[in-house]
Amino acid sequence: MSNTSSRVELHPLTLADQDEFCSLVRASADLHRPWMQLPATAEEFRTWMRRFEDGTNRGYLIRVRETGAAAGTVNINSIIRGRYQGASVGYAAFAPSAGQGYMAEGLTAVLHHAFNDLRLHRLEANVQPGNKASLRLVERLGFRYEGLSPAYLFIDGAWRDHERWSVTATAPWVPDPSLPEI
Template sequence: MPNTPSRVELSPLTLADQDEFCSLVRASAELHSATMQLPATAEAFQDWMRRFEDGTNRGYVIRVQETGTAAGMVNINSIIRGRYQGASLGYAAFAPSAGRGYMTEGLTVALRHAFEDLRLHRLEANIQPSNKASLALVERLGFRYEGLSPAYLYINGAWRDHERWAVTAPSPWTPDPSLPEV
């Protein structure tokens, strides 16, 4: 995990983000078209926000500290405790801020938050083989390739193969109390 000073911070996604978020999703339609389906209307946003209610999924906006601009989003999804202590990442840049290193920095902050505050042990990113920008991003962050999962996610009307990439917590790591002792 890179440990350089960050230009960005994570803010938990709230209902107050609705208009800004939806308008940035609409502005990013081309960038997201093959890989991400994010809410672009008030109704879809409010429906989507329900997934964060029970703590299994957490959503954040990646904001540029100096300006407050929303540069992208990251979700820590499907958090499973017990002997797994893992989750899956979903992320996207917003087109007006893409390609400037903000996602690399935002995901670096998200990894630190996941390992240190949420005390997760493993984070996965599942990426379509054609998504070179996303593959480059997780490689920069120190994820390792674990294998190909055929027909893994239903995207744009079809079950798509995904590469499974993962990173585990750096040591020393403080476990969550829900981890069994033996």
């Protein structure tokens, strides 16, 4: 699941990634706080992985092609079919690889996968207003600002406001069979 010109590859997140993932989350605590909370223990990871069982959420690791190291993680969350054909995307860099452009390449691969393989029409990214690096990333990747969602997610002990950004598939786009014709 990758673009051959990219320095990264997408790999579906599996239970076998537990130790590496949790270790990288712990090493990235200062980078992630207060923007997000990811599972940092084996028990949290196993609980968190249950969200991917029914296919409405998909989890991926962004791996550096040359070394195989995990540079970040991306989720495609709450996939809705029918007339919506969309989902939200959540992502986080891991500190050892942060600032090297891997997340931009990884999210570009996720967009390609979401629009071409999963045949989604729309992805949303919800970002806390103070997370300037993440806001620059979604804007650079072509997401459009849609507005502020007050008290959107419960993170770090409080309900946090988030800016809502979206991107839609461009032509030619092949719809999922679940899209009604009328």
